[in-house]
Amino acid sequence: MTEKTDIKKIAAEIFDGAGGMDNVESVVHCMTRVRMSVRDDTKVNKEKLKAIPGVLGVVDDEQLQVIVGPGKVNKVAQEMVSMAGVNLGETIPVHEQHGKEKVEALAAQNKAAQKAKQKSTPMKRFLKDISNIFVPMIPAFVGSGLIAGVVAVMTNMVTAGYLDGDTWNQLIMVLSIIKNGMFSYLAIYTGVNAAQVFGATPTVGGIIGAVILLTGMNPDQPIKNLFTGEALSANQGGILGVIFAVWLLAQLEKRLHHVVPDSIDIIVTPTISILLIGLAEIYFIMPLAGFISDNMVGGINWVLNVGGAFSGFVLGALFLPMVMLGLHQILTPIHVQMITETGSTLLLPILAMAGGGQVGAAIALWVRLRKDRELSDMIKGALPVGILGIGEPLIYGVTLPLGKPFITACIGGGIGGAVIGLIGGVGAIAIGPSGLPLIFLIANHKWWGYVLGLLAAYLGGFIFTYFFGIPKDRLAAIQNTNAAASESPVPATPLKTNAEESLYAVTTGQAKDLTESIDPVFSQKMMGDGYFIVAASGDIYAPVFGTVASIFPTKHAIGFLSDKGVEVMLHMGVDTVKLNGEPFTIQVKEGDKVTPETLVATVNLTALKEANKANEMLVIVTNMESIKTISSFHSKEVSPNEELLKISL
Incomplete structure (x- = not known):
């Protein structure tokens, strides 16, 4: 094939x-x-x-x-x-639906919408949107970021005199052109993806993203900041400004589509949308960021005057939020002025610690959530780039969408900054990417101080994320996925051959053949044969004489090993793994001996009904390869401890 x-x-x-x-x-x-x-x-x-x-x-x-x-x-x-x-x-x-099919489809959509509304929060929706905007860009981030890291190392080595500029500058320029295809136009790519997420026209979203580049503005007659009267600068407002502007675009487009006649919609709607949102971006969103930046400069100057470890911590911790708002651009003249007056900028090595905190946080996530394949793949691709000083893949693809890891990464950056501030005198002789490449630009042979700070940032980001920054829902999702993927919670064991075993009713209710279950995995006997009871009582008893072999993390299933070697799974409800154990109270622990009279769990049947989960209590033999025959029965009312099935071993 x-x-x-x-x-x-x-x-x-x-x-x-x-x-x-x-x-x-x-x-x-x-x-x-x-x-x-x-x-x-x-x-x-x-x-x-x-x-x-x-x-x-x-x-x-x-x-x-x-x-x-x-x-x-x-x-x-x-x-x-x-x-x-x-x-x-x-x-x-x-396709066109009719009658009952249409009603059922509409009901299903309304149910799903209501369910999503109940579980969602504004912060969760914001982080989910951020993830959906930037995750598709991760491959471009990684590829361009690695090239950018190589360019940074080569440039810094030329600046420091380790490489000959006449020999290497041409190659550096070519590689810079290639990597700039991503990073110089990130605002445009963000605008396109944000438009897809928010439901706007993607190409129009790209135009809105391009606005903050201020392409075509005459430097001699710049656009003024309405708040301060100062000139606007390219990328002022940053990526978050673009996302906000495109969100406004989506709201405007949706309203225009409703009021503009179809015959002229393709002309009127994009024209009005681009004009109004573009003006709002230039005259409100970007100036607002500029207003914030002016006040941020005053705060930075105050922190620098305080000095020491405190300054290092504050600057190292706040740099990533500044990058997201595009405010880090305002620091360039400060770096240049420091280099001009003293020969080095003491600010850049401290701010570079923010990237170190991201690296440490990513490693902690990798360790704790290594079974999450997608996240692990992202981290593996973004880590080398982050170590080389390109932080976007880690910020937008890993830590920010997860929420808490972004905060703990900032704390790690603050710790690294505090170490450099405490050492003092660690400066860079030129402006360039951070991470490991910056080592070549550290002045006065104090590269060791920068390395200590970087290691502290790695360690701080790792420790705070490992213990306080792992999202609980991601851990629960891994546990649920593992539970759902497991075909049997009980370990394999040899059967006692030439013997018989019995399965007993686990609760009061209507006992039925497994083929009647609403769950196709069980009804098709993919996991094994057995029975289920439509429960009339929430008291659940053991199905065999034996031992509790395992209890699923979400409490919805218990594995048993009978005294004669039959492996049995009790599955309480259908698709109840998503309920994270809330309706279930387990009355036993692994290793306990049980009989059909042992109460092993209680189930809140009302909670199951409210969650729209079937109250089928399924009992399944999972080592069918060693079973000769299992008897059958007709649907009937049963009580706990009542023998239902005979098994020939």
Whole structure:
């Protein structure tokens, strides 16, 4: 099978596993995952998706995420949108629905929207939007960042006299042109992606991003800052200013589409949108950032006057927020003035510690969340770049979208800055990227002080993130994914052959054959044979005479090993792994001996109903390869401890 045919097959099977093309609202991708917004979660067959050759795993969060790995994910996602006749991120149209089908689809959409509304918060939505804007840019960040790091090392070595400028400057210039294709126009790329996230026209979003570059402004007659009267400077307002402006663009476009006649919409809407938002960006957003910057300069000067470790901590901790607002540009004249007057800038090495804090935080995330494949892949790609002093991949792709790690990374930067401030006299003879390349520019042989500060920033970012900055939801997601992927919570063990074992009813209710379960994984007996009870009581008892072998972290499933070697899983409810254990109270612990009269758990059936989860208590034999036969029964009312099935070993 050719690669093209393989990609087509994977794309088609992903649509099938996601409930069909009509059930997929939109498709995007990141470094390793095809990300889909689905219309009805109940139509998604995750096990079917996991079984697709080439699929490495499935995560069902706010988006359905199918992991196919870097290098292939972009091809699969593109093939999927090509099959649907749309572009990445665009809504896939649904075929005409009638009657009951239309009502059910509308109900499913309303239910999903209400569910998302209940769980979402403004901060979570903001961080999710930031992630969706910058994650697609990670490959470009990494590639351009590595080139930028090489350029930084070579430039600094030329400046310090370790390399001959006549020999190396031409190569440095060529490499700089290549890497500037990303970093010089980052505002434009951000505008395009932000428009896709917020629902605006992508190319118009790119124009709004380009506005802050002030292309074409006459330096002799600059645009004035309305707040201070000073001249505006390119990139004032920074990336966050672009994101805010594009968000305003999306709101304006949506309103214009409603009021402007279709016949002239393509002319009127983009013209008015670009004009109004562009003016707001130039005369409000950028000047506001300039106003903030002027006051920030006063604060920086005060901190510098205080001096010592305190100054180093404050400056090292606050530099990353300044970068995000585009305010770091105001420090350039300060660096130049320091170098002119004293031969070096004491400020640059301190500010460079912010990148060190990011590196330490990323390493801590990698250690604690190493089973999160996508995050690990991002960190592996962004770390070398971050060590070389290019911080955007780590900021926008890793720490900022996760929230707390960004704060702990800033603290790490502050610790590194405090060390350099305490040592004192650590300056750079020229302005350049931070990270390791800056070592070559440290004046007066105090490179050792810079290295100590960098190591302190690494360590500070790592420690604070490791203990205080790991998002709890990411840890829970890993536990849930591991639990869902496990085919059996009990270890394999030899059976006692030529014997019989019994399975007992675990609660009061209607006992049914496993094939009647609403969960396709269980009803198709993918994990094994058994039975389930539609529970009328929340008291749950052991299904066998044996031992508690394992308890899932989310409490929704318990593994047992019978005295005769049968491995049995008790699964409480359907799709209840997402409830993070809230409706369940476990009454036993691993290693406990149990009988069918042992109360092993209590389930809040009301909570299950409110969460729209079926109250099926499923009992499944998971080592079927060693089982000869399992008896059958007709649906009936049962009570706890009642024998239901006979097993021949």
